[in-house]
Amino acid sequence: MLGEGIIKGLAETARNFVGSYVDKERLVTVQYPEERLPAKEAARNFPFLVFDGHDPHAGLRCVACQICEKECPPQCIYIEKSMDKKPDYVGKPQFYPKIFDIDISVCMSCQICVEVCPFEAIKMDTEFELSHTDRFAGLLFDKHQLAKSNEYYQKIHPNEAAEVDGHLAAEKAKAEVKAKADADAKARIAAAKTTTPPAAKPTPAPTS
Amino acid sequence: MIDAFDQIFVLLKHWALGWPFWPESLKPMLSVFLSIVPIMLVFALLFGITTVVERKAIGRIQNRYGPNRVGLPFTDVRLFGFGQFIADGIKALTKEDIVPRAADRVVHFLAPIALIVPVFLAYSVLPYGKNMAPIDMDTGVLFFFAVGAATELSVFMAGWSSRNKYSLLGAMRAIAQMISYEVPLIISTITVVMMVGSLSTVKIVEAQAEYSGQLPHWHVFTPWGLAGFILFLIAAMAESNRSPFDLPEGESEIVAGYFIEYSGFKFALFFLAEYLGMFAISGLAITLFLGGWTAPLAFLSWLPSWLWFFAKLLALISLFIWVRGTVPRLRMDQLMNFAWKFMLPMALINIAAAGLWFFLPAGFDRWAVCSAMLIVPYVLLGRGLMGGKLFTKRTYRYAE
Amino acid sequence: MTLPFAILAVVTLAGAIAAMSLRNLVHCALCLVATFGGLAGLFLQLGAQFVGLAQILVYIGAVAILIVFAILLTRGSESPQQPIVAGRWLMGVAVAALTFGSLMVSIVTSTLISSANGPKPNVAADISVKKIGAKLMTEYVLPLEVVALLLTAALIGAVIIAMEEQARLAPEGSQSH
Numbered sequence: 001m002l003g004e005g006i007i008k009g010l011a012e013t014a015r016n017f018v019g020s021y022v023d024k025e026r027l028v029t030v031q032y033p034e035e036r037l038p039a040k041e042a043a044r045n046f047p048f049l050v051f052d053g054h055d056p057h058a059g060l061r062c063v064a065c066q067i068c069e070k071e072c073p074p075q076c077i078y079i080e081k082s083m084d085k086k087p088d089y090v091g092k093p094q095f096y097p098k099i100f101d102i103d104i105s106v107c108m109s110c111q112i113c114v115e116v117c118p119f120e121a122i123k124m125d126t127e128f129e130l131s132h133t134d135r136f137a138g139l140l141f142d143k144h145q146l147a148k149s150n151e152y153y154q155k156i157h158p159n160e161a162a163e164v165d166g167h168l169a170a171e172k173a174k175a176e177v178k179a180k181a182d183a184d185a186k187a188r189i190a191a192a193k194t195t196t197p198p199a200a201k202p203t204p205a206p207t208s
Numbered sequence: 209m210i211d212a213f214d215q216i217f218v219l220l221k222h223w224a225l226g227w228p229f230w231p232e233s234l235k236p237m238l239s240v241f242l243s244i245v246p247i248m249l250v251f252a253l254l255f256g257i258t259t260v261v262e263r264k265a266i267g268r269i270q271n272r273y274g275p276n277r278v279g280l281p282f283t284d285v286r287l288f289g290f291g292q293f294i295a296d297g298i299k300a301l302t303k304e305d306i307v308p309r310a311a312d313r314v315v316h317f318l319a320p321i322a323l324i325v326p327v328f329l330a331y332s333v334l335p336y337g338k339n340m341a342p343i344d345m346d347t348g349v350l351f352f353f354a355v356g357a358a359t360e361l362s363v364f365m366a367g368w369s370s371r372n373k374y375s376l377l378g379a380m381r382a383i384a385q386m387i388s389y390e391v392p393l394i395i396s397t398i399t400v401v402m403m404v405g406s407l408s409t410v411k412i413v414e415a416q417a418e419y420s421g422q423l424p425h426w427h428v429f430t431p432w433g434l435a436g437f438i439l440f441l442i443a444a445m446a447e448s449n450r451s452p453f454d455l456p457e458g459e460s461e462i463v464a465g466y467f468i469e470y471s472g473f474k475f476a477l478f479f480l481a482e483y484l485g486m487f488a489i490s491g492l493a494i495t496l497f498l499g500g501w502t503a504p505l506a507f508l509s510w511l512p513s514w515l516w517f518f519a520k521l522l523a524l525i526s527l528f529i530w531v532r533g534t535v536p537r538l539r540m541d542q543l544m545n546f547a548w549k550f551m552l553p554m555a556l557i558n559i560a561a562a563g564l565w566f567f568l569p570a571g572f573d574r575w576a577v578c579s580a581m582l583i584v585p586y587v588l589l590g591r592g593l594m595g596g597k598l599f600t601k602r603t604y605r606y607a608e
Numbered sequence: 609m610t611l612p613f614a615i616l617a618v619v620t621l622a623g624a625i626a627a628m629s630l631r632n633l634v635h636c637a638l639c640l641v642a643t644f645g646g647l648a649g650l651f652l653q654l655g656a657q658f659v660g661l662a663q664i665l666v667y668i669g670a671v672a673i674l675i676v677f678a679i680l681l682t683r684g685s686e687s688p689q690q691p692i693v694a695g696r697w698l699m700g701v702a703v704a705a706l707t708f709g710s711l712m713v714s715i716v717t718s719t720l721i722s723s724a725n726g727p728k729p730n731v732a733a734d735i736s737v738k739k740i741g742a743k744l745m746t747e748y749v750l751p752l753e754v755v756a757l758l759l760t761a762a763l764i765g766a767v768i769i770a771m772e773e774q775a776r777l778a779p780e781g782s783q784s785h
Binding site: 312315345346347350351353354355357358360361364365368383387390405406407 | 632634635638641657658661662664665668669670672673676677680736737738
Binding site: 001002003006009010012013014016017019020021026027028029031 | 586590
């Protein structure tokens with residue numbers, strides 16, 4: 001009969017209306033600024049620079065090799081290499097970026113910079129509340145804004161960071177073993193050549 | 209005491225008019241002013257609250273929260289989001305008013321004014337309570353429909369002057385719909401006018417103000433009255449462009465219909481006019497069928513009459529919102545078929561039923577005959593409207 | 609002459625003149641609506657509620673819509689290039705004069721005017737809607753029925769015209785399948 005469907009529909013909407021007050025399970029809305037969804041491991045939006053330890057300058061993993069700058073499809077990265085060098089995590093003296101800028105208004109979150117980086121220095125961030133009243137300078141992030149600690153990285157991407165840390169630790173261990181072997185070899189050579197004075201060279205693995 | 213509370217607004221007006229410093233020549237103007245301003249304020253406020261309530265209710269129907277943020281400014285008091293309409297109003301007032309370059313500027317400017325004026329005029333004949341009709345006109349109902357008919361032209365003005373094919377299409381749809389549904393609207397009203405023998409809204413309410421035992425003599429409690437009320441309500445939904453009859457706006461196909469090229473305050477006026485039209489026609493439905501300001505049960509008569517009117521108005525508004533949250537939009541041909549093949553015949557049969565009710569002696573027989581007279585055509589017409597089609601659950605064939 | 613009468617008269621006359629002289633046809637139609645509104649106001653001011661409200665309901669609500677639809681559906685709303693004042697304006701003046709004359713004669717010879725010299729009946733209070741309705745249903749029921757028949761015939765005629773077109777289109781549609 002005509003109108004039957006409308007009555008059924010009205011009953012259904014009434015059930016939903018009352019149900020939304022009685023049964024909290026029905027309301028799936030997350031009220032954003034106060035409530036947040038738990039962060040997802042795979043979430044990503046804009047890149048940041050990882051540093052070890054507590055000093056963003058000293059611990060910065062980036063060596064200013066500029067691969068990411070060249071690979072970046074929208075060319076949102078700008079790097080200026082330093083004149084001097086500073087030791088990296090294994091102790092090898094390396095260049096560091098004097099200027100490292102990312103224009104996040106240009107960045108397309110493709111993660112290519114992360115994939116090409118040989119030093120595990122650039123990673124994807126999950127921070128998304130980046131709105132700013134200045135749409136040019138406010139969205140151009142410099143080195144200090146981009147540098148974030150390894151602990152932060154471990155927090156936002158725990159699995160990925162653990163993998164990277166293991167990888168780096170293995171590399172460092174390998175480097176130390178190699179350095180030790182080199183030192184031993186040098187010591188042996190030095191010992192063999194007793195006539196020559198002991199090497200005045202500094203050990204190649206100073207602790208930073 | 210109770211009487212004084214019932215007549216509080218009437219007494220207040222007389223008290224304000226009685227101040228000695230008004231010059232005698234200004235008193236008629238002042239009396240009119242004192243009637244108009246409260247109506248405009250109350251219904252504009254009701255409009256604001258209704259927009260929030262509607263958004264919240266439809267949200268709940270869809271298992272969402274709806275607006276629940278905006279409360280008092282500069283504080284954390286949220287008032288469940290009921291400050292939203294003030295924020296919306298400020299936004300509408302401060303937005304840029306854009307007029308398309310090709311638009312006909314004068315007509316584009318006049319259209320919202322030509323819409324809001326008749327809509328407000330319609331309020332002048334509604335009885336809000338005992339002795340609370342702004343104008344007790346001999347032809348109140350006719351006046352209501354006359355000013356209602358005048359809104360069609362402003363819809364056309366808005367649609368045509370925007371020089372936009374969507375707005376013109378929306379205006380055409382709106383006018384076709386309004387004219388089609390005005391016919392069953394007026395014909396379903398005629399039954400009440402026939403029974404009461406007057407076009408005056410005040411007299412129509414007075415005719416329903418008696419009780420037998422506890423039950424009131426509302427027109428909706430008779431077969432012809434119930435049928436008339438349902439027909440009137442459906443036609444009223446179509447007249448006020450409410451979902452499921454919101455084809456003139458049809459957001460998904462013609463963007464926003466005839467007010468697509470309106471922004472800022474002019475758009476707010478259209479929005480206001482739409483809601484005020486809905487309230488006005490609900491008020492008329494209450495007056496005609498739901499006993500106006502009379503209490504639903506005799507022992508509740510001590511409550512002030514205006515409270516009953518507004519309670520009924522809120523109930524009808526809730527019904528409108530509920531229907532909007534339930535029924536999807538009709539198609540144009542369904543809309544027209546429904547108006548001309550179902551509503552109009554039913555309204556005409558309803559007149560005959562009302563006539564029969566008037567002449568038959570009171571009793572069970574009268575009820576049976578009149579009900580049968582309405583239910584049988586209802587079933588038959590409903591079947592005819594479906595066109596013999598049998599609606600079954602739709603089956604889909606998927607690629608295998 | 610009271611102020612409301614002056615306002616209504618100005619609106620009516622200005623609307624009529626604008627409806628004659630504007631170039632854009634839709635503007636003309638809208639000005640005609642202003643004239644109708646002014647006329648309705650005049651009727652209401654004279655106490656003829658039924659006539660005034662019927663004027664609004666029928667003329668503004670229906671006739672004006674019909675006019676604008678007719679304009680839109682026939683020749684578009686583009687303003688015409690040729691001069692608005694038609695060449696044979698003499699004919700127009702003659703028709704207008706004839707209409708005016710016939711109206712004047714009927715007004716002058718009406719019973720209301722002749723009774724105005726004698727005891728003046730209170731016309732406005734006498735004509736209530738109820739009385740009009742009763743008269744229509746008793747004394748003037750035959751003219752009412754004739755008008756109803758005429759309108760029904762017009763309605764059926766319109767339906768038949770629309771149906772013929774459909775019937776003509778239908779075979780073409782079936783052939784294409």
